[in-house]
Amino acid sequence: RLRLQQSLTNMGIAERKAREKAQKRELILATARQLFLKHGFDAVSLRKIADELEYSPGTIYLYFKNKAELFFAIHQQGFDEFYLRMKSADTIEHPLERMRELGHIYLKFAIDNPEFYDLMFINRMPVSFEEGETGWESGMKTYSCLKETVAACIEAGHFSYQDVEQTAFYIWTHMHGMASLLIRDRLTMHGETNVDHLMEETMRRMLDMLVGEGERS
Amino acid sequence: RLRLQQSLTNMGIAERKAREKAQKRELILATARQLFLKHGFDAVSLRKIADELEYSPGTIYLYFKNKAELFFAIHQQGFDEFYLRMKSADTIEHPLERMRELGHIYLKFAIDNPEFYDLMFINRMPVSFEEGETGWESGMKTYSCLKETVAACIEAGHFSYQDVEQTAFYIWTHMHGMASLLIRDRLTMHGETNVDHLMEETMRRMLDMLVGEGERS
Amino acid sequence: RLRLQQSLTNMGIAERKAREKAQKRELILATARQLFLKHGFDAVSLRKIADELEYSPGTIYLYFKNKAELFFAIHQQGFDEFYLRMKSADTIEHPLERMRELGHIYLKFAIDNPEFYDLMFINRMPVSFEEGETGWESGMKTYSCLKETVAACIEAGHFSYQDVEQTAFYIWTHMHGMASLLIRDRLTMHGETNVDHLMEETMRRMLDMLVGEGERS
Amino acid sequence: RLRLQQSLTNMGIAERKAREKAQKRELILATARQLFLKHGFDAVSLRKIADELEYSPGTIYLYFKNKAELFFAIHQQGFDEFYLRMKSADTIEHPLERMRELGHIYLKFAIDNPEFYDLMFINRMPVSFEEGETGWESGMKTYSCLKETVAACIEAGHFSYQDVEQTAFYIWTHMHGMASLLIRDRLTMHGETNVDHLMEETMRRMLDMLVGEGERS
DNA sequence: CATGAATGAGAGTTCATTCAT
DNA sequence: GATGAATGAACTCTCATTCAT
Numbered sequence: 001r002l003r004l005q006q007s008l009t010n011m012g013i014a015e016r017k018a019r020e021k022a023q024k025r026e027l028i029l030a031t032a033r034q035l036f037l038k039h040g041f042d043a044v045s046l047r048k049i050a051d052e053l054e055y056s057p058g059t060i061y062l063y064f065k066n067k068a069e070l071f072f073a074i075h076q077q078g079f080d081e082f083y084l085r086m087k088s089a090d091t092i093e094h095p096l097e098r099m100r101e102l103g104h105i106y107l108k109f110a111i112d113n114p115e116f117y118d119l120m121f122i123n124r125m126p127v128s129f130e131e132g133e134t135g136w137e138s139g140m141k142t143y144s145c146l147k148e149t150v151a152a153c154i155e156a157g158h159f160s161y162q163d164v165e166q167t168a169f170y171i172w173t174h175m176h177g178m179a180s181l182l183i184r185d186r187l188t189m190h191g192e193t194n195v196d197h198l199m200e201e202t203m204r205r206m207l208d209m210l211v212g213e214g215e216r217s
Numbered sequence: 218r219l220r221l222q223q224s225l226t227n228m229g230i231a232e233r234k235a236r237e238k239a240q241k242r243e244l245i246l247a248t249a250r251q252l253f254l255k256h257g258f259d260a261v262s263l264r265k266i267a268d269e270l271e272y273s274p275g276t277i278y279l280y281f282k283n284k285a286e287l288f289f290a291i292h293q294q295g296f297d298e299f300y301l302r303m304k305s306a307d308t309i310e311h312p313l314e315r316m317r318e319l320g321h322i323y324l325k326f327a328i329d330n331p332e333f334y335d336l337m338f339i340n341r342m343p344v345s346f347e348e349g350e351t352g353w354e355s356g357m358k359t360y361s362c363l364k365e366t367v368a369a370c371i372e373a374g375h376f377s378y379q380d381v382e383q384t385a386f387y388i389w390t391h392m393h394g395m396a397s398l399l400i401r402d403r404l405t406m407h408g409e410t411n412v413d414h415l416m417e418e419t420m421r422r423m424l425d426m427l428v429g430e431g432e433r434s
Numbered sequence: 435r436l437r438l439q440q441s442l443t444n445m446g447i448a449e450r451k452a453r454e455k456a457q458k459r460e461l462i463l464a465t466a467r468q469l470f471l472k473h474g475f476d477a478v479s480l481r482k483i484a485d486e487l488e489y490s491p492g493t494i495y496l497y498f499k500n501k502a503e504l505f506f507a508i509h510q511q512g513f514d515e516f517y518l519r520m521k522s523a524d525t526i527e528h529p530l531e532r533m534r535e536l537g538h539i540y541l542k543f544a545i546d547n548p549e550f551y552d553l554m555f556i557n558r559m560p561v562s563f564e565e566g567e568t569g570w571e572s573g574m575k576t577y578s579c580l581k582e583t584v585a586a587c588i589e590a591g592h593f594s595y596q597d598v599e600q601t602a603f604y605i606w607t608h609m610h611g612m613a614s615l616l617i618r619d620r621l622t623m624h625g626e627t628n629v630d631h632l633m634e635e636t637m638r639r640m641l642d643m644l645v646g647e648g649e650r651s
Numbered sequence: 652r653l654r655l656q657q658s659l660t661n662m663g664i665a666e667r668k669a670r671e672k673a674q675k676r677e678l679i680l681a682t683a684r685q686l687f688l689k690h691g692f693d694a695v696s697l698r699k700i701a702d703e704l705e706y707s708p709g710t711i712y713l714y715f716k717n718k719a720e721l722f723f724a725i726h727q728q729g730f731d732e733f734y735l736r737m738k739s740a741d742t743i744e745h746p747l748e749r750m751r752e753l754g755h756i757y758l759k760f761a762i763d764n765p766e767f768y769d770l771m772f773i774n775r776m777p778v779s780f781e782e783g784e785t786g787w788e789s790g791m792k793t794y795s796c797l798k799e800t801v802a803a804c805i806e807a808g809h810f811s812y813q814d815v816e817q818t819a820f821y822i823w824t825h826m827h828g829m830a831s832l833l834i835r836d837r838l839t840m841h842g843e844t845n846v847d848h849l850m851e852e853t854m855r856r857m858l859d860m861l862v863g864e865g866e867r868s
Numbered sequence: 869c870a871t872g873a874a875t876g877a878g879a880g881t882t883c884a885t886t887c888a889t
Numbered sequence: 890g891a892t893g894a895a896t897g898a899a900c901t902c903t904c905a906t907t908c909a910t
Binding site for chain 5: 891892893894895896897898899900901902903904905906907908909910
């Protein structure tokens with residue numbers, strides 16, 4: 001019985017340790033993310049991250065093999081989170097409504113998580129990244145999300161143009177244009193006050209124009 | 218008379234010197250630009266630029282106060298060149314045709330000069346840059362170009378939507394979305410073969426959709 | 435009686451524990467040795483040894499005070515093993531034959547256990563090592579082995595030269611020259627194919643030359 | 652005339668600068684060499700070398716591409732110097748006398764320049780080194796020196812054994828054995844007082860033994 | 869005008885070692 | 890007894906920038 005109890009205790013300890021380790025990993029990721037946003041990936045050193053956390057520089061290497069893996073992890077995390085949010089639109093039956101919600105979610109994600117968005121869609125990829133094709137699964141799934149909804153819109157007769165691939169490309173590139181200009185500070189001239197609103201409106205306008213004549217939903 | 222002559226001579230010399238100085242500045246800029254293209258702005262050191270030119274690193278500081286000023290100069294130059302190209306569409310009378318040409322020029326510029334485009338629209342601005350507001354004149358002029366043409370399209374009844382500012386924003390953000398995804402390598406999934414063509418088509422489709430009902434040109 | 439039994443049991447446990455501890459120590463040593471061979475002493479970190487063993491780095495410190503002591507232990511073990519092998523020649527009565535066997539064993543040991551040989555005879559000693567004079571007992575015994583056989587050869591009239599000390603030095607230095615050049619990769623120029631054979635032959639030639647005139651065995 | 656004079660002055664300055672640069676390179680090499688000797692190649696960091704010279708760590712990179720090149724340069728320099736010394740024996744006509752002188756020079760070089768000898772013949776080669784085969788020219792030339800003298804000794808009937816290659820190998824390995832044991836501190840047991848003398852004697856004895864019977868020079 | 873030697877700071881990374889658990 | 894997280898120092902190397910010449 002003693003053994004069993006001890007075994008349970010050990011399991012408890014092991015579990016707690018694993019949890020704590022995961023939490024610390026998360027903490028490092030969060031700090032890195034925030035710094036990457038402020039100064040850009042290249043300008044942030046592991047040392048600075050460590051300083052911010054009041055760790056020794058070597059400590060980070062207990063959680064990440066190197067800087068590229070840190071990038072990778074944030075990248076991945078970003079796409080996972082992104083996918084989750086996009087997926088949440090699935091509850092909306094009406095294809096066009098769903099499409100609008102996707103647009104809204106996309107922009108909101110970029111605005112709320114610019115550090116994620118930057119690493120995912122704007123930052124130059126580290127060389128080590130390009131070789132292995134892993135890490136894009138969530139990204140591809142999300143894009144599939146978009147394409148399915150586009151297909152549904154076409155099938156339901158909401159969109160007059162019939163090519164799914166091209167229409168998805170059309171929508172994505174426009175959304176990204178707004179998001180990336182915002183994040184990389186090229187919209188400061190535009191009175192800034194209502195940029196978020198302007199982007200939302202632009203998105204809706206784009207979708208409206210995709211909708212076939214005579215059938216405005 | 219001697220004095221006059223000498224003075225003239227001096228002016229000649231001074232002129233030549235100024236010309237030579239400007240030429241050298243240009244040469245440095247061109248080399249820097251080319252290197253920025255190949256390896257990205259942050260990855261290029263002043264020493265590498267100097268090596269490429271077979272200059273001493275100190276020499277560059279005779280022409281540019283620091284790396285930020287080099288960035289600034291290329292940025293400026295890029296916008297100047299960009300403006301010139303966009304301006305060349307002015308010869309086209311028909312507003313919608315001109316609009317289409319602007320779109321074509323925009324994409325072509327991004328594709329042909331990704332290093333310029335990157336610095337102008339994607340790269341994070343050096344901190345010293347944000348303070349001084351100079352350097353955006355050409356950029357603003359170019360944007361005005363766009364807005365004028367949009368206004369002309371509206372006036373001519375080609376575009377049904379009436380807000381110039383918003384429509385210009387609409388067009389620009391979409392163009393930039395395509396350009397920036399291409400330059401930062403996020404379109405590799407798209408078969409890559411015909412990305413340029415796809416972008417052109419998407420642009421035309423966007424403009425077509427902006428054109429009011431019943432009046433497709 | 436219970437107490438006695440428990441005491442016996444405890445002794446059994448203690449013994450087993452001691453045995454297990456020794457075994458683990460041995461295991462660590464073996465792994466370290468093998469890694470030292472592959473990458474060189476300085477290039478092997480304790481962490482790498484621990485990883486190889488699937489131990490925690492801290493664990494090694496339960497068996498060795500520090501890296502120098504690990505060096506020390508392998509050094510010792512190497513000399514012990516070396517001594518055993520050399521000792522095995524004792525069964526050969528004929529002094530000159532024994533001498534030849536010693537030479538053969540020496541070279542074979544160096545070739546078969548370059549990691550040992552390197553640590554024992556080539557690698558720079560850790561500073562902490564030089565102070566304490568312990569650790570050379572087996573080495574000295576082995577050298578005595580050599581000297582005894584040399585003495586026997588002289589006594590039996592095989593060697594013409596009479597100084598034992600000098601002759602032992604003569605033989606050892608020559609053997610070591612071949613072994614160390616081989617191990618530190620300075621013999622690659624010599625067609626490499628038959629280096630082992632060449633070394634054996636050279637050793638035999640050396641011994642032959644030590645043999646007095648008219649009395650070639 | 653002014654121009655000419657200035658040109659001459661410039662040449663003077665350029666020359667002086669080149670000389671100073673070469674001197675500084677030499678100084679770095681000397682310092683590095685000395686530190687390598689004391690602590691071993693791997694244990695000496697560029698920082699330590701820089702500190703010793705009261706330079707900034709970066710400065711060394713103005714004279715050497717990296718640590719391997721520093722190694723390479725010392726290696727090369729050592730072999731050059733070594734070759735020069737060995738070559739100096741060429742003035743001795745009598746082959747056997749020359750051979751003895753070569754032996755003397757070899758040992759003296761190792762004793763006088765242990766830091767060179769260590770890097771040349773004992774230290775593990777950096778990986779980058781093995782690939783390129785450059786850098787061994789002086790070494791090969793020196794070995795040829797030895798072989799020529801051996802051949803001459805054979806031709807003159809001094810050596811009874813006829814194989815040049817094997818005899819050169821024989822001589823070299825023995826010399827190296829003594830030198831490397833001395834440098835890596837394995838001769839401390841031998842009363843140390845007269846090790847140099849013992850080595851010289853051993854070398855002479857070896858050569859004497861190579862000399863054919865009845866013809867001791 | 870141009871040089872290029874020099875610097876100090878800082879990059880990513882690895883290390884032997886310690887210590888609370 | 891064993892763990893493994895953590896450290897601080899060290900590593901090689903690159904950088905933007907300065908300044909005497």
